[in-house]
Amino acid sequence: MKSIKNICCIGAGYVGGPTMAIIAKKNPHIKVTIVDINAERIAAWNDKDLSKLPIYEPGLAEIVSEIRDKNLFFSTDINKAISESEMIFISVNTPTKTYGKGKGMAADLKYIELCARNIAEVAKSNKIVVEKSTLPVRTAEAIKSILHNTGNGVQFDILSNPEFLAEGTAIEDLLNPDRVLIGGESEDAIACLANIYGSWVSQDRILRTNLWSSELSKLTANAFLAQRISSINAISELCEHTGANVKEVSKAIGFDSRIGSKFLNASVGFGGSCFQKDILNLVYIARSYNLHQVADYWEQVIIMNDHQKRRFSDRLIKTLYNTVSGKKIAFLGWAFKKDTNDTRESAAIYVADHLLSEQAYISVYDPKVSDVKIQSDLNYLNTRSEAENLEYVNPVTSPYEALKEAHAVTIMTEWDEFKTYNWEEIYANMKKPAFIFDGRNILDKSEMEKIGFEYYAIGQ
Numbered sequence: 222m223k224s225i226k227n228i229c230c231i232g233a234g235y236v237g238g239p240t241m242a243i244i245a246k247k248n249p250h251i252k253v254t255i256v257d258i259n260a261e262r263i264a265a266w267n268d269k270d271l272s273k274l275p276i277y278e279p280g281l282a283e284i285v286s287e288i289r290d291k292n293l294f295f296s297t298d299i300n301k302a303i304s305e306s307e308m309i310f311i312s313v314n315t316p317t318k319t320y321g322k323g324k325g326m327a328a329d330l331k332y333i334e335l336c337a338r339n340i341a342e343v344a345k346s347n348k349i350v351v352e353k354s355t356l357p358v359r360t361a362e363a364i365k366s367i368l369h370n371t372g373n374g375v376q377f378d379i380l381s382n383p384e385f386l387a388e389g390t391a392i393e394d395l396l397n398p399d400r401v402l403i404g405g406e407s408e409d410a411i412a413c414l415a416n417i418y419g420s421w422v423s424q425d426r427i428l429r430t431n432l433w434s435s436e437l438s439k440l441t442a443n444a445f446l447a448q449r450i451s452s453i454n455a456i457s458e459l460c461e462h463t464g465a466n467v468k469e470v471s472k473a474i475g476f477d478s479r480i481g482s483k484f485l486n487a488s489v490g491f492g493g494s495c496f497q498k499d500i501l502n503l504v505y506i507a508r509s510y511n512l513h514q515v516a517d518y519w520e521q522v523i524i525m526n527d528h529q530k531r532r533f534s535d536r537l538i539k540t541l542y543n544t545v546s547g548k549k550i551a552f553l554g555w556a557f558k559k560d561t562n563d564t565r566e567s568a569a570i571y572v573a574d575h576l577l578s579e580q581a582y583i584s585v586y587d588p589k590v591s592d593v594k595i596q597s598d599l600n601y602l603n604t605r606s607e608a609e610n611l612e613y614v615n616p617v618t619s620p621y622e623a624l625k626e627a628h629a630v631t632i633m634t635e636w637d638e639f640k641t642y643n644w645e646e647i648y649a650n651m652k653k654p655a656f657i658f659d660g661r662n663i664l665d666k667s668e669m670e671k672i673g674f675e676y677y678a679i680g681q
């Protein structure tokens with residue numbers, strides 16, 4: 222088995238950063254270099270002020286400060302890092318295509334292909350190339366074809382090693398993974414990677430499969446997780462019509478060990494950069510094999526999620542006497558879940574967009590999301606002009622300011638601090654009747670009603 226002394230990771234994002242930080246921490250004898258074309262992002266990773274790291278993730282800054290410039294490096298010199306390394310992880314973004322064939326469904330693999338071409342061009346010695354990004358099943362074939370047609374005599378082994386971490390708990394997930402999955406053809410290459418994880422993960426948790434099973438397992442895992450949320454969200458709507466309480470239903474079914482209790486929190490809808498993109502990709506792949514029933518089955522998870530976001534804002538408008546025009550609606554939370562600064566596909570963006578189309582004024586407080594990000598998330602939708610978004614959306618740095626004189630408050634992210642607020646003071650400063658729309662079911666209905674609020678939650 223080849224001994225690995227240098228690792229390069231292309232892509233310094235939410236996966237590349239934390240994953241490589243843990244690999245480097247647990248393998249102090251290996252030099253790990255994370256590279257990116259985004260110079261600003263690399264500069265932020267190298268910033269002495271740890272609050273400037275591009276990603277907020279509990280526990281990450283401490284690890285970066287401990288090993289940065291010892292055996293963990295951040296650089297824009299991609300070619301140098303590729304040529305020095307025996308193992309290269311590709312951890313670049315694979316968003317949904319926004320153009321051409323497969324627009325709105327297929328994964329855009331242009332960044333992956335650029336990486337493969339870059340490696341093919343620069344490599345002068347044998348390399349193990351590891352797919353860390355989430356990819357459509359059979360992508361390794363395309364990577365192989367690009368790498369093996371260079372004619373420079375270099376041998377490339379391709380592995381699939383999808384990442385299962387969730388944002389907000391990335392460090393914990395990486396330190397104690399349920400499993401590590403490695404797909405590949407070369408036993409030796411698989412053993413090299415298993416050995417690196419073996420520094421802290423027991424071998425019986427390191428699963429070895431063929432390339433295609435590994436690639437497809439990642440899409441399948443995300444589809445199953447998202448499907449649980451859409452399933453409980455579908456039931457939440459039925460609860461609202463029948464007097465059942467979705468929290469009680471979740472608990473009751475979750476006690477069945479065959480169902481399990483995790484991932485059964487009804488919400489305003491799942492967000493994040495991956496669930497939607499990966500399911501759309503799965504649907505696209507199924508359709509490309511003419512498996513229409515399979516495609517329709519999984520597509521329903523997305524349809525249900527869109528419905529959940531839409532009906533949340535519809536219910537708010539209806540409750541506020543069928544109009545929010547000119548009314549101030551306070552948003553607590555903008556991130557797609559707590560303990561992250563990531564807002565990609567956050568339900569808050571879509572609910573806000575809907576309310577803005579009804580001429581509401583929106584004030585937003587999120588402990589980790591900047592005003593610039595909030596505006597750019599809305600501008601990206603292109604529903605109205607940037608000037609209008611600036612006029613109608615007001616991101617603020619204090620929750621009490623966001624809530625002052627508001628007609629209603631919506632809880633969009635389950636940040637723990639929201640539960641600790643002085644809700645009596647908030648009530649006193651809001652317009653009456655004061656409404657709460659709790660998109661995360663984190664507040665206590667009877668306590669809120671005792672204060673005087675009209676409280677609406679999901680599935681209650």
Ligand SMILES: NC(=O)C1=CN([C@@H]2O[C@H](COP(=O)(O)OP(=O)(O)OC[C@H]3O[C@@H](n4cnc5c(N)ncnc54)[C@H](O)[C@@H]3O)[C@@H](O)[C@H]2O)C=CC1
Pocket residue numbers: 231232233234235236237256257258259262299312313314315332335336353354355356384385386387388494495
């Ligand atoms: N965000 C998450 O929690 C998880 C993401 N994934 C998957 O991991 C992959 C990466 O996701 P994130 O880290 O969230 O993306 P990200 O957008 O945070 O980071 C990707 C980085 O790759 C860089 N990049 C793109 N093309 C490049 C090139 N040719 N050369 C050098 N750098 C390049 C970009 O500048 C960016 O900084 C995706 O396939 C995603 O589906 C998998 C598990 C969890």
Ligand SMILES: O=C(O)[C@H]1O[C@H](OP(=O)(O)OP(=O)(O)OC[C@H]2O[C@@H](n3ccc(=O)[nH]c3=O)[C@H](O)[C@@H]2O)[C@H](O)[C@@H](O)[C@@H]1O
Pocket residue numbers: 355384385386387388389443446450483484485486487488489490491492493494495496557558559
């Ligand atoms: O491939 C990925 O990107 C990752 O996607 C998810 O991780 P992530 O999106 O970071 O976070 P989750 O905890 O899965 O939450 C996703 C969304 O679902 C929502 N959610 C989650 C759980 C739940 O019970 N209810 C619910 O509405 C969250 O609030 C959030 O908006 C998966 O959990 C990871 O295993 C996977 O690696």
